[in-house]
Structure formats: C-alpha cells, structure tokens
Amino acid sequence: MNFFEHQDQARKSTRLMIMLYVVAVIGVVTAVTIALAIAWYWAVDERPPAGFYPWAAIGTLGTIVIASLYHIVRLREGGEAIARLVGAQRVAPGTRDPLERRLLNVVEEMAIAAGTRVPAVFVMQGETGINAFAAGYDVSNAVVAVTRGALQTLNRDELQAVVAHEFSHIVNGDMWLNIRMMGVLGGIVFIGAIGEFIMRSQGQSRSRRDSGSGGVFAFGLALMAIGYIGLFFARLIKAAVSRQREFLADASSVQFTRNPTGIAGALDQIRASAGGTLIANRYAEDMSHMFFGQAVKVWLGGMLDTHPPIDERIRRVLPSFGATEYRRGRVSAAVADGEGAPARATEASGKRASDQAHAWGRSVAQSVALAGALEAGKMDYARALIQRVPQQLRDALHKKDSAPAVVVALLLAPMAEVMEQQLAAARAGGAGKLADAAGALAPAATGLGAEFRLPLIDLALPSLKELPEESKAELLRAIEAVIQADRRVSLHEFVVLTLVRLQLDRTSVKADKSIVQSRAEIALLLSLMSHAGNRPEVAERAFLAGTKQLGLGDLALADRKSLDLANAGQALDKLRALAPLAKGELLGALFAAVTADGRIRIAEAELMRLVSAALSVPLPPMLTQIDPVTLAP
Numbered sequence: 320m321n322f323f324e325h326q327d328q329a330r331k332s333t334r335l336m337i338m339l340y341v342v343a344v345i346g347v348v349t350a351v352t353i354a355l356a357i358a359w360y361w362a363v364d365e366r367p368p369a370g371f372y373p374w375a376a377i378g379t380l381g382t383i384v385i386a387s388l389y390h391i392v393r394l395r396e397g398g399e400a401i402a403r404l405v406g407a408q409r410v411a412p413g414t415r416d417p418l419e420r421r422l423l424n425v426v427e428e429m430a431i432a433a434g435t436r437v438p439a440v441f442v443m444q445g446e447t448g449i450n451a452f453a454a455g456y457d458v459s460n461a462v463v464a465v466t467r468g469a470l471q472t473l474n475r476d477e478l479q480a481v482v483a484h485e486f487s488h489i490v491n492g493d494m495w496l497n498i499r500m501m502g503v504l505g506g507i508v509f510i511g512a513i514g515e516f517i518m519r520s521q522g523q524s525r526s527r528r529d530s531g532s533g534g535v536f537a538f539g540l541a542l543m544a545i546g547y548i549g550l551f552f553a554r555l556i557k558a559a560v561s562r563q564r565e566f567l568a569d570a571s572s573v574q575f576t577r578n579p580t581g582i583a584g585a586l587d588q589i590r591a592s593a594g595g596t597l598i599a600n601r602y603a604e605d606m607s608h609m610f611f612g613q614a615v616k617v618w619l620g621g622m623l624d625t626h627p628p629i630d631e632r633i634r635r636v637l638p639s640f641g642a643t644e645y646r647r648g649r650v651s652a653a654v655a656d657g658e659g660a661p662a663r664a665t666e667a668s669g670k671r672a673s674d675q676a677h678a679w680g681r682s683v684a685q686s687v688a689l690a691g692a693l694e695a696g697k698m699d700y701a702r703a704l705i706q707r708v709p710q711q712l713r714d715a716l717h718k719k720d721s722a723p724a725v726v727v728a729l730l731l732a733p734m735a736e737v738m739e740q741q742l743a744a745a746r747a748g749g750a751g752k753l754a755d756a757a758g759a760l761a762p763a764a765t766g767l768g769a770e771f772r773l774p775l776i777d778l779a780l781p782s783l784k785e786l787p788e789e790s791k792a793e794l795l796r797a798i799e800a801v802i803q804a805d806r807r808v809s810l811h812e813f814v815v816l817t818l819v820r821l822q823l824d825r826t827s828v829k830a831d832k833s834i835v836q837s838r839a840e841i842a843l844l845l846s847l848m849s850h851a852g853n854r855p856e857v858a859e860r861a862f863l864a865g866t867k868q869l870g871l872g873d874l875a876l877a878d879r880k881s882l883d884l885a886n887a888g889q890a891l892d893k894l895r896a897l898a899p900l901a902k903g904e905l906l907g908a909l910f911a912a913v914t915a916d917g918r919i920r921i922a923e924a925e926l927m928r929l930v931s932a933a934l935s936v937p938l939p940p941m942l943t944q945i946d947p948v949t950l951a952p
Contacts, residue, residue, distance in 0.1 A: 322691025322937065323903030325491040339559065343507050343552030344383055350548060351379040351510060354541040379510070387506030394502050396825070398455035398462030399439065401498070401609075405600045407441035407464045412717035412782050417654040418470040425479050426463055428705060429486050431774045432575070432697035434690075434928060434939035436822065437781055438463045438489070442470065448594040449473065449585070451611040453485035455494045456827055458691075459935045463489075466598070472588055474650045480572050480581030481611055483693065487571035490691040490937055492899075493564050497609045504556060505605065507549035513542055550604075554623040557608035561625050569636050575693035583637040584645055586612075590629050591646070676918040677942055683868060686910040687903055691937050700943040704774055709763035712775065722782035723794040724756035726819060728764035729772055730801050730812055731757065737805055738765075744804035750797035757797075769811075769925040770940065773932060776815065780822055791823045810851045811922070813884045814929040817891050821933055832896045834869060834904055840890035841869070841905060844930070846877035847887055849912050851926060855879070857916070865912035869904060891933050902936055 352375045359367045367375075394400050402409070410419045423440055430437040438453070438461040446466035455461035463485050465478075473481065488494055573579045589596050589612055596612025597603075607614045608625045617623045626632075633640050679686075705713075712728075715721035727745065731738045738761060745754035767775075783794070798819060802812035834841065849861040862876040897905060909930065913923050924941045931938035 321688045321903065322490060323687070323899045323906075325691065327899040328492070337503075339552065339556040340503055340507070343549060343556070344380065346552065347383065347507060347510055347545060347549050348376050348379045350545045351542065352376050354545060355379075357541070382513075383506040383509065385506075386509035387503050390505030391499075391502035394498055395827075397460055397498065397827075398453070398494070401452075401454040401501070401606065402439075402441040402462050402464050404602045405443055405464070405598070405606065406445065407443045410440040410442055412719075412722075421475060421654055422465060422470060422478065422482075425475070425482050427778060428698060428701045429479075429482055429575070430777060431701035431704065432939060433486055433490060433693055434931070434937040435459075435461070435486070435489060435777075436932065437777045439781055439784070440464070442467055443598075443600070446598055446600070448597045448599075449589045449592055449612065450596045450598060450614060451481050451485055452606065452609040453488045453494055454498065454609060455489070456498065457495070457935045458489055458937050459822060459932070460825065461489045461494060468592075468594060470652075472592065472652055473585055474652045476576075476578060476581040476650070477585035477588060477652075480576055480578065481585050483572035483575040484568045484582065484611060486575065487568035487693060488564070490693065491564070491567065491571075493561075493568075496560065500557065500560065500608060501605055504553040507553050508546060508604075510542055510546050510549055513539075513546075551623070554607075554617060554625070557625050558623050561608040562627055565626050566632070566635060569632055571693050573636050574695060576698060577695040579637040580640070580645070583633045583640045584649065586629050586633050587640070587642050587645060590642070676920045679914045679917060679919045681914075683907045683911050686914070687907045689939060689941065690903070690906060690931065692939060694939060697939050697943065700940055701774075704771065704940075705778075708767075708771065708775065711763045712760060715760060716775065716778045717782065719782045719785050721756060721760075722779040723753055723786070723790070723797070724760055725764065725779050726776060726783070726794065726815075727753060727757035727797050727801055728760040729767075729775060730798065730815060731761045731765055732805070733765045741801040741804040744800040745797045748796045748800040750793050750800070753793060753797050757801075769922045770942070772811075772815070773925060773928050776818065777932075783819070783823060786823075795820055795823070810847055811926060811929070813887060814891075814926065814933060817888045818929055818933045820888075821892065821895070828895045830896055830902075831898050832893075832901065833898065834871070834901050837894060837897060837901070838871065838874065840893050841871070841908070842874040843877060843882075843887055843890045844894065844905075845874070845908060845912055847882060848909055848926070848930070849876060850879045850882070851923065861912040861915045864915040865908040868908040868911040891930070895934055897934075902934060905934075906931065906936060906938075 352372055355375045356367050356371065359371065410416075410423060412423065414420055414423065419440075419442060422442070426440050427437055435458045438455070441462055441464035443450075443464060443466045447468040448466055449469045449472050451463070451465040451469055453461055453463050463482060465481070469478065469481065488497075569582055572582045576582075596610065596614060597616065598606075598610065598614040603614045610626075612629075613624055613626045681689075708716075712725055715725050731741055738758075742754045742758050745751075745757070764775075783791070786794070795816070798816050802809075802816060845862055845865045849858040849865065853861060858879070859876055862874075866872055866874045894902075894905065909927060913919060913927060919941070921942055927941070928938045
C-alpha cells in the first residue's frame with residue numbers, strides 16, 4: 320500500500336477498535352449494573368425496584384462515555400500532550416548533551432529523507448529501559464520520544480534503526496489511530512479507578528465493622544474487579560490492532576536504513592538488558608500500544624501482549640542474526656568525537672548549477688507512491704545535504720531567536736538592490752531586528768539551490784513552533800512584506816508563506832472531503848502549478864493532463880493575470896481537509912501536470928514538495944543530487 324492507502328487503512332482500523340469497544344462497554348455496563356444491584360440489596364435488604372436496572376445501566380454507560388471524551392479532549396494537543404504525560408522533556412535544538420545531539424542529528428536526517436516535517440524530540444529522562452514512541456495527529460505535528468536508557472545503551476546504528484521504526488508509524492497513519500485508541504480506551508478502565516478510589520477512601524475513613532461501610536467497601540472492590548475486566552478488553556483491543564503494525568514498522572526500518580543489523584541489534588540489546596523495554600511511568604499502561612517495545616508486563620502474556628516476541632521480530636528482519644557474534648564485534652554506545660555535534664558543513668567550490676530539466680520516467684501511480692516512502696539511499700542524500708548547509712545557517716537554525724531570520728533570508732533576492740527593498744519593507748512592517756538578522760544571513764542563504772529550501776524550513780520549524788505568538792505573527796508579517804516588496808509574488812514565495820503559516824497554526828483538520836466537494840480549490844491549485852514557469856500553451860497542456868488524471872475534464876484553466884494568491888492560500892488550506900485517498904488523487908493530478916512533457920526541473924520538484932508539505936503529505940526528495948554551491952568561509 321502507498322502512503323494514502325495506509326492512512327485510509329488506519330482510519331478503517333478504527334472500525335475493529337469500535338466493535339471491540341462496544342463489546343467491552345456492554346460487558347462492563349452489565350457487570351457494574353449487577354454489582355450495583357448487589358450493593359443495593361446489601362444496604363437495604365430488599366431487591367432493587369423495577370426501574371433501577373435501566374437507570375444503573377444508563378448511568379454507567381454515561382460515565383464510560385464521559386471518561387472517554389475527557390481523555391480524547393485531554394489529548395487534543397496531540398504528540399506533545401502525550402510526551403508530557405510520561406514526563407518526557409523536550410530536547411532543545413541547541414543542546415550540548417552529546418547523546419541528545421546525536422539523537423537530534425538522526426531525527427533531522429530521517430525527516431529530510433522521508434519528506435516529513437522535523438518532529439519535536441523528547442527524552443524520558445527517568446526511564447532506564449530501552450524504548451521509544453512517536454505520537455501526533457499528522458505528519459506535520461509529530462513528536463519522537465526515546466528513553467534515557469535507549470540513548471545510553473544503543474549505538475548510532477541501533478538508535479537510527481529505532482527512530483526509523485518510529486518514522487514508519489508517522490507516515491503509515493499509526494499515530495492517529497494510537498491516540499484515538501488511547502482516548503477511547505481510557506473510559507473502559509475508568510470504572511476500575513473509581514472502585515480503587517472507593518476502597519481507599521472507605522479503608523481510611525471508616526471502620527469496616529460498620530455494615531454500611533462494609534457494603535460500600537465491597538462495592539468498591541467489585542468495581543475494581545470489574546475494572547480488570549475493562550483492562551482485559553483494553554489490552555485485547557490494543558493487541559489486536561497494533562501487533563502486525565510492529566512487524567511492518569520493523570520491515571520499514573530495514574528498508575529505510577538499508578541495515579537489518581541495526582534493528583536486530585537494537586532488539587538484541589533489549590533482550591540482553593535487565594530492564595528490557597519496561598516503562599515505570601503511571602501512564603505506561605495507557606500508552607503501551609504506542610511504544611517500540613512491550614512497556615508493561617501483562618498477565619496472560621502472549622495473547623494480550625501489544626508487541627510480538629523479540630525473538631520473532633529479530634528472525635523476521637534478519638534470520639541469520641547471531642547474538643554472540645554481534646555482541647562480540649558491536650560498536651559501543653559511546654559518542655565518538657564530533658558525532659554528538661551538529662553536522663558540519665563541507666566546503667564546495669564553483670557556482671550553483673542551472674535548473675536543468677531532468678527526464679522523469681515514472682508513471683503517475685509510481686510518482687504518487689513516492690509519498691511517505693521510506694526509500695533506501697535517501698538517508699545518505701539527507702546527510703550530505705545537511706553537511707552542505709553553510710555553518711552560519713546551521714547554527715542559526717537551532718536557536719529560537721535566529722531561526723526566523725533563516726526563513727526570511729531564504730526569500731531574499733540575490734540582487735543587492737532588490738534585497739534592500741525587501742529588507743526595507745520588512746522594517747517598515749515592524750520587523751526591524753528580524754530584517755537585520757536576515758540581511759546578515761543573506762550571503763550564505765541566497766547562493767543555495769532550490770533543493771535546500773524545504774529542508775532548511777523543516778530544520779527551522781522545531782524552533783519556530785516554540786516561539787511566542789507575537790514572534791510568530793512578526794515572522795509572518797516579515798515574510799509577507801519581503802515577498803510583496805517587488806510587487807511580483809512568485810508561486811514559490813507564496814507556498815513558503817502558506818507552509819509556514821499552516822505549520823505555526825496547530826488547528827487540526829478533519830480529513831473527509833472528496834475530490835468533487837473540492838473542485839474549485841483543485842482548479843485553482845492546478846492552474847497555479849500549470850502556470851509555474853510555463854508559457855501559456857505549455858500551461859494549457861499541463862492543466863489538461865492534470866484534469867484528465869482526475870477525470871474532471873470540465874475544469875477551466877484560470878488566466879495567469881486573474882490568479883489571486885490570497886485565494887490560493889485559502890484553497891490550499893481547505894485542501895488539507897481532503898480524505899487520504901482523495902489527497903492521493905490530487906497528488907497524481909499535480910504530478911501529471913508538472914511532468915506532462917516527461918521532464919521535471921529541480922525547482923518544479925521542490926515546488927511539488929512544498930505544496931505536498933502544505934497538504935501534510937510527506938514527499939521525499941525526488942532528484943537526489945545536490946547542486947555545487949559556493950559556501951561562506
């Protein structure tokens with residue numbers, strides 16, 4: 320399945336979860352109603368009245384539903400809310416801890432290679448077990464968290480394999496399903512928590528020799544026992560939904576890193592570790608289905624385990640793996656000199672190559688399949704690209720006070736006169752300090768090729784998302800001022816503005832719209848893409864190719880002069896609400912338009928990636944070559 324089919328399948332998996340949830344709720348409601356009836360009989364020594372049972376059932380059902388809704392609302396912030404639940408601490412982009420720096424380097428390389436936005440990175444400092452998780456509602460707002468034990472135990476290859484496993488969950492839609500599961504199942508186990516509270520309060524405040532108190536205590540005990548029934552169902556649901564996804568994520572890790580020994584070695588370290596993958600935090604049970612390894616011990620182990628056995632996971636990724644031989648030659652987890660520092664720029668000479676057209680031999684279906692693909696070789700490209708970023712920019716990207724200036728500097732014109740107009744416009748808009756900082760970075764930024772723009776924005780986003788709201792607003796005003804200074808807003812500039820604005824806005828979108836419901840927005844976006852750098856007759860052919868791909872031959876190409884980029888921004892925003900499979904159809908139409916002549920330029924490829932990023936679709940680098948650039952000394 321491609322990215323869009325995985326996303327759709329993840330949503331369909333909720334049907335299985337809901338079916339099991341309904342069965343669990345019926346069982347818990349029935350058990351609680353019986354317990355209430357027994358408690359009534361104990362307290363008043365007579366049978367409950369006829370209307371008791373339906374009201375007891377309704378009250379119990381309402382309690383479960385309200386508890387589930389509460390958990391869902393509590394998790395509305397997505398990945399960061401979950402990271403905070405387990406006490407994870409966010410890793411500062413400029414951290415000096417060599418283990419944390421190595422983790423950040425791995426995550427950044429992987430995000431660029433996968434075409435996702437760089438996720439926020441967290442460390443569970445107090446956890447000595449080897450574990451990790453990814454969480455979030457979409458690929459644009461994910462977090463990756465690892466335990467301190469994983470950082471201290473795993474070497475770089477093993478850590479990279481674990482992070483690649485988590486990236487598979489990011490691009491395959493598992494995160495969305497996992498958060499939904501965590502919220503919904505919270506209501507089932509809530510009854511047990513009520514029972515435990517009743518038992519504790521009665522045991523502390525009253526004598527159990529009192530018959531009424533004893534009845535209440537017994538009722539609490541019954542509720543706690545029923546809570547274990549809910550816990551059984553919750554674990555059964557998590558095991559049914561998550562186990563096969565772990566095998567898939569292991570396989571994706573191997574595909575992405577081209578190193579089966581990495582994931583096998585990480586699993587072997589878990590097998591050899593005294594703490595294994597166990598998590599001590601109180602929310603480990605709630606989140607057990609989200610972790611890299613089994614986070615809690617369960618009774619009826621095997622049937623209710625959220626993860627397959629370690630030995631089976633190793634056998635599937637590397638049947639020939641030998642633990643003794645591997646451990647004998649294994650590189651330690653210690654950080655080598657320079658490894659825990661930010662990737663250093665390598666020097667290159669010569670002028671940036673022209674944006675030549677490259678033959679594009681992929682069909683539309685093959686092009687769409689690139690979305691969310693964890694392809695071998697892209698990691699090497701990502702690492703090389705990061706190393707070619709001038710050190711001045713690389714350092715600035717990891718600081719909240721300078722990352723906005725990098726984004727603005729990327730939009731500055733290479734010509735001094737035009738650049739000064741742009742900076743003056745930013746200053747006039749109240750962003751004087753930001754304009755000055757961007758001007759200082761301009762010599763390093765303006766010489767970079769198109770293939771650097773989206774990765775640099777992605778590297779800046781973790782810092783940008785941490786800015787206070789007034790600083791975010793100032794950045795958006797500065798970007799608008801810069802791109803409108805010469806009264807000629809390019810499509811690239813417009814998409815950068817739209818992408819940054821959408822990334823800084825945490826508002827979630829319900830993805831359920833169809834192609835037919837979004838005809839007007841699609842026509843506008845296809846018109847923009849078709850006109851990008853093309854003559855009118857070429858734009859017409861590109862537009863027809865796109866509409867033919869969608870089966871919407873009645874759409875009309877908008878005239879270049881009539882295109883309103885403000886409306887286009889609103890169109891892109893609305894297209895985020897397309898259902899997963901509909902997004903795949905739209906991406907196919909965009910590919911058909913851009914490659915109508917069988918070729919694609921670097922600028923077009925990167926524009927496709929920018930548009931895809933704005934739509935929360937991870938599109939990896941398509942032309943994996945780096946133009947030579949002159950780097951600042």
